[in-house]
Amino acid sequence: MSDTTQNGPVLAADGTPLKRSLARALRMQKMRALMLIAPLLLFVVITFIAPIADMLFRSVENKIVATTLPNTVVALQDWDATGDAPPAEPVYESLYYDMFVAAEAKEHTKLGSRLNYEQTGLSSLFRSSGRRLDDAGEAQIDALEDLNPAWEDPAFWYALMDAGSGAADDDLLAAKRKQMTELTDIDHGVDIGFAPRADISQLLPKTADAYTLFALFTAVEDEDVVAEEEPWEAVKVALVQDLQEGADVSSYTGPGAAELAAAQTALAELPAMNFKEVFLDIDKDWGSVDNWSTIQTYSPRYTSGYFLNAIDMQKGPDGPEARPENQQIYMMLFKRTLFMSLVITGSCILLGYPVAWILANLPMRTANLLMILVLLPFWTSLLVRTSAWKVMLQQQGVINDVLVWLGLVADDARLVMINNQFGTIVAMTHILLPFMILPMYSVMQTIPPSYLRAAKSLGANNWTAFWRVYFPQSVPGIGAGSILVFILSIGYYITPEIVGGTTGTFISNRIAYHISSSLNWGLAAALGAILLAVVLLLYYAYDKIVGIDNVKLGG
Amino acid sequence: MADTQTSDAFVEFERVQKSYDGENLVVKDLNLVMPKGEFLTMLGPSGSGKTTCLMMLAGFETATHGDIRLDGVSINNIPPHKRGIGMVFQNYALFPHMTVAENLSFPLEVRKIGKSEREAKVKRVLDMVQMGAFGGRRPAQLSGGQQQRIALARALVFEAELVLMDEPLGALDKQLREHMQFEIKRIADNLGITVVYVTHDQTEALTMSDRVAVFDDGRIQQLAPPDQLYEAPENSFVAQFIGENNTLEGVVKEINGDVALVRLDDGELIDCKPVNVSKPGERTRVSIRPERVEYNKERLQEGVHTLKAEVLEFIYMGDIFRTRLRVAGNEDFVIKTRNAPDQVRLQPGTQIEIGWLPEDCRALDA
Numbered sequence: 001m002s003d004t005t006q007n008g009p010v011l012a013a014d015g016t017p018l019k020r021s022l023a024r025a026l027r028m029q030k031m032r033a034l035m036l037i038a039p040l041l042l043f044v045v046i047t048f049i050a051p052i053a054d055m056l057f058r059s060v061e062n063k064i065v066a067t068t069l070p071n072t073v074v075a076l077q078d079w080d081a082t083g084d085a086p087p088a089e090p091v092y093e094s095l096y097y098d099m100f101v102a103a104e105a106k107e108h109t110k111l112g113s114r115l116n117y118e119q120t121g122l123s124s125l126f127r128s129s130g131r132r133l134d135d136a137g138e139a140q141i142d143a144l145e146d147l148n149p150a151w152e153d154p155a156f157w158y159a160l161m162d163a164g165s166g167a168a169d170d171d172l173l174a175a176k177r178k179q180m181t182e183l184t185d186i187d188h189g190v191d192i193g194f195a196p197r198a199d200i201s202q203l204l205p206k207t208a209d210a211y212t213l214f215a216l217f218t219a220v221e222d223e224d225v226v227a228e229e230e231p232w233e234a235v236k237v238a239l240v241q242d243l244q245e246g247a248d249v250s251s252y253t254g255p256g257a258a259e260l261a262a263a264q265t266a267l268a269e270l271p272a273m274n275f276k277e278v279f280l281d282i283d284k285d286w287g288s289v290d291n292w293s294t295i296q297t298y299s300p301r302y303t304s305g306y307f308l309n310a311i312d313m314q315k316g317p318d319g320p321e322a323r324p325e326n327q328q329i330y331m332m333l334f335k336r337t338l339f340m341s342l343v344i345t346g347s348c349i350l351l352g353y354p355v356a357w358i359l360a361n362l363p364m365r366t367a368n369l370l371m372i373l374v375l376l377p378f379w380t381s382l383l384v385r386t387s388a389w390k391v392m393l394q395q396q397g398v399i400n401d402v403l404v405w406l407g408l409v410a411d412d413a414r415l416v417m418i419n420n421q422f423g424t425i426v427a428m429t430h431i432l433l434p435f436m437i438l439p440m441y442s443v444m445q446t447i448p449p450s451y452l453r454a455a456k457s458l459g460a461n462n463w464t465a466f467w468r469v470y471f472p473q474s475v476p477g478i479g480a481g482s483i484l485v486f487i488l489s490i491g492y493y494i495t496p497e498i499v500g501g502t503t504g505t506f507i508s509n510r511i512a513y514h515i516s517s518s519l520n521w522g523l524a525a526a527l528g529a530i531l532l533a534v535v536l537l538l539y540y541a542y543d544k545i546v547g548i549d550n551v552k553l554g555g
Numbered sequence: 556m557a558d559t560q561t562s563d564a565f566v567e568f569e570r571v572q573k574s575y576d577g578e579n580l581v582v583k584d585l586n587l588v589m590p591k592g593e594f595l596t597m598l599g600p601s602g603s604g605k606t607t608c609l610m611m612l613a614g615f616e617t618a619t620h621g622d623i624r625l626d627g628v629s630i631n632n633i634p635p636h637k638r639g640i641g642m643v644f645q646n647y648a649l650f651p652h653m654t655v656a657e658n659l660s661f662p663l664e665v666r667k668i669g670k671s672e673r674e675a676k677v678k679r680v681l682d683m684v685q686m687g688a689f690g691g692r693r694p695a696q697l698s699g700g701q702q703q704r705i706a707l708a709r710a711l712v713f714e715a716e717l718v719l720m721d722e723p724l725g726a727l728d729k730q731l732r733e734h735m736q737f738e739i740k741r742i743a744d745n746l747g748i749t750v751v752y753v754t755h756d757q758t759e760a761l762t763m764s765d766r767v768a769v770f771d772d773g774r775i776q777q778l779a780p781p782d783q784l785y786e787a788p789e790n791s792f793v794a795q796f797i798g799e800n801n802t803l804e805g806v807v808k809e810i811n812g813d814v815a816l817v818r819l820d821d822g823e824l825i826d827c828k829p830v831n832v833s834k835p836g837e838r839t840r841v842s843i844r845p846e847r848v849e850y851n852k853e854r855l856q857e858g859v860h861t862l863k864a865e866v867l868e869f870i871y872m873g874d875i876f877r878t879r880l881r882v883a884g885n886e887d888f889v890i891k892t893r894n895a896p897d898q899v900r901l902q903p904g905t906q907i908e909i910g911w912l913p914e915d916c917r918a919l920d921a
Contacts, residue, residue, distance in 0.1 A: 448646070448648070450644050450645070450646065450648040451648050451650060453613075453615055453635070453642075453644070453648070454642065454644055454648035454650075455650075455661070456614075456615075456634075456635040456636045457613055457614075457635055457636070457638075457640060457641070457642035457710075457719075458636075458641075458661055458662035458665065458709065458710075458713070459636050459637075459639070459662050459665045459666055459713065460636055460661070460662075460665045461634075461636050461665075462636075464665055465636070468661070469650055472652045473650075473651065473652055
């Protein structure tokens with residue numbers, strides 16, 4: 001027995017609040033119910049929701065520029081893209097070191113493809129540059145190696161750079177581990193048998209930087225022993241740069257101190273390396289303001305660029321701007337998709353309503369028999385049905401042949417009914433018709449014939465009785481059918497692909513193109529996200545106007 | 556059965572037949588004349604053709620043969636919406652997407668009646684069924700009895716002179732049904748409208764109607780005021796169908812004017828009133844109402860034949876006693892006695908003698 005105290009909550013027999021004891025009693029039931037749906041829930045989450053979320057995330061994700069060219073992006077921040085001067089030397093210097101690592105890890109071509117979506121030509125620029133970067137700074141390296149063969153000795157380098165039992169620059173190592181991990185998506189947190197010397201990283205920062213990256217790459221990617229591998233050209237270039245920039249070698253007393261001092265003296269006369277020239281030598285496009293502007297625009301880790309692209313805009317130096325007229329395509333495709341989906345939904349209503357009406361008013365046996373005819377298309381492959389329309393509609397097809405035979409159409413003026421909007425609308429109306437008829441039928445079945453009789457007995461003629469009494473009650477069926485057909489058609493792919501030609505294709509065909517052909521997944525994701533948003537928006541609007549509880553699929 | 560050219564005839568069925576499949580007649584040769592203002596009930600078991608008759612009158616079914624006239628005009632070829640007949644449906648058929656007021660205003664709208672007049676009429680009819688405050692509600696927000704009133708109001712709002720009701724109270728519980736019976740009767744009398752009422756509930760038929768047409772097998776078995784129907788059934792179907800009834804079977808021995816002597820199948824003789832029998836030797840089914848059976852020897856008329864009976868069961872029902880007897884081999888012979896202070900309560904196993912007035916015992920068709 002439960003009891004109510006004067007002003008407290010209702011209590012159960014044992015004195016606990018009734019609400020809590022009810023919740024406890026129901027928990028077991030809820031858990032059991034959850035266990036029953038758990039397999040499906042997991043299946044849906046793993047195979048459906050997670051990929052969609054991942055895909056949507058791709059529409060704004062843009063870390064590839066920042067992970068591939070981390071230092072360049074930082075150096076480029078202050079550059080003014082609106083001027084007509086390419087960036088200054090420090091940007092090219094960062095680009096050299098970033099590119100060198102990226103080229104070793106073979107990540108630079110991916111960045112090239114990514115940036116190529118925004119600026120044509122960047123893909124080949126990155127590919128060729130990565131290949132030729134090994135030859136850069138030959139003069140410096142030769143000068144260094146000519147001084148002392150030790151500079152070609154892996155063990156010597158290792159002794160010079162490694163902390164051994166002394167103080168290590170853990171910050172540097174950690175930073176480089178992170179950089180490599182982001183660049184290659186491989187975990188670089190493992191033991192690599194190397195730690196940069198703290199005093200060396202103070203004295204020769206660029207060298208320590210480059211050598212640490214080299215060490216990480218050698219140990220993790222190549223799975224070699226760092227001490228047995230000769231450092232990259234970039235490490236040597238960095239050393240020459242450090243020495244020429246006046247590192248105070250005299251204060252250093254560790255291994256290789258003498259060689260360093262000798263190298264600094266000998267290399268003082270050597271002209272400093274000009275990274276800008278190196279890159280312009282490789283490809284004069286590295287002097288292009290447009291290319292650099294693109295890199296700068298897309299350097300943040302998240303970008304609205306894909307979305308802007310999806311609505312025919314682009315990121316300019318002054319913010320979003322419209323694309324050139326001849327590159328605008330997506331808005332037109334969105335509008336066409338919406339328009340054609342509406343036309344298809346409309347023709348499904350017009351064709352389906354009378355059928356549903358007849359089915360609902362026939363005796364059960366006959367109705368079930370006819371229902372098979374409605375459902376028959378469901379049992380035939382979508383591809384077959386669409387191809388059948390190709391046979392029907394093409395210029396040498398069945399319909400044209402009949403029209404010509406009847407003399408309604410001249411042989412040299414056969415109708416063009418396929419590979420255009422007409423073909424897509426006809427084929428999709430046919431394919432989606434059952435989705436309209438079924439909900440309408442099941443709603444109409446629940447409308448008793450006595451309503452029509454009542455209306456007539458009250459003096460309404462057939463049309464008034466239908467329009468004022470029957471039709472309003474069948475609207476939920478029309479609503480359900482329309483939502484189904486519209487949402488299905490807005491994302492339809494196969495039929496427009498086969499019968500749509502160029503003027504009858506949908507936005508989904510473009511999404512498929514970007515997924516499988518151009519591999520611009522970010523743009524595909526942005527287009528898909530917009531499509532999803534449009535559908536949800538329409539659904540919301542429908543809910544506000546008609547009310548989603550007015551939608552009935554049956555009963 | 557009835558004179559088809561009666562001067563005050565309002566609704567007439569003349570030799571009407573109806574078949575759905577071309578093989579069986581659902582309505583067989585129906586003749587019926589109703590004067591204006593009459594409350595006529597079509598009563599019968601399901602499948603007896605009563606609803607079909609109603610639907611033919613409303614225009615939703617066409618007669619296969621014969622003529623249906625309304626106020627002297629044949630309406631066979633007039634579509635339902637031009638007949639101007641009000642109708643109350645079994646499940647009310649109130650339009651669910653309209654409010655009560657919109658439902659009531661619908662028949663006025665299709666008749667192109669002006670807005671102010673419409674509103675006045677709707678208000679008047681709502682007041683008449685005592686639902687004045689419910690105009691803005693949807694049918695789904697009303698109780699069954701309220702929906703019933705609105706359905707009635709809708710059939711009345713356009714001032715139809717003839718209103719058809721197809722088992723309108725079937726969905727209500729007993730108490731509400733009895734209340735609504737009274738209500739419908741009152742409104743119909745006040746407005747002076749002609750009502751054709753279909754039901755399978757005989758109490759409803761007896762309490763409400765001016766005349767009752769008992770349907771069976773596509774024919775009107777008897778058309779009579781309620782008291783005649785109960786007290787003087789013309790055939791054994793009506794006797795069985797209306798009220799409780801005891802039946803004994805036998806052969807007519809002789810007929811002397813108003814009294815027929817019938818030899819029951821177990822050899823006993825009884826006196827009855829010949830109704831459907833004309834000559835000795837005919838088989839007959841005699842019918843006697845349970846409350847007309849007398850077992851108090853002192854009250855039995857002198858000289859009539861009595862029957863031996865054994866009490867099988869005694870049921871106390873408050874206002875009456877219901878006693879089941881074995882009479883002439885029939886174990887379902889029931890008598891009803893009023894619960895009066897001097898009334899004897901018969902114990903099972905008692906042997907008694909029963910009798911009745913010859914005019915209460917009707918010798919009908921076999």
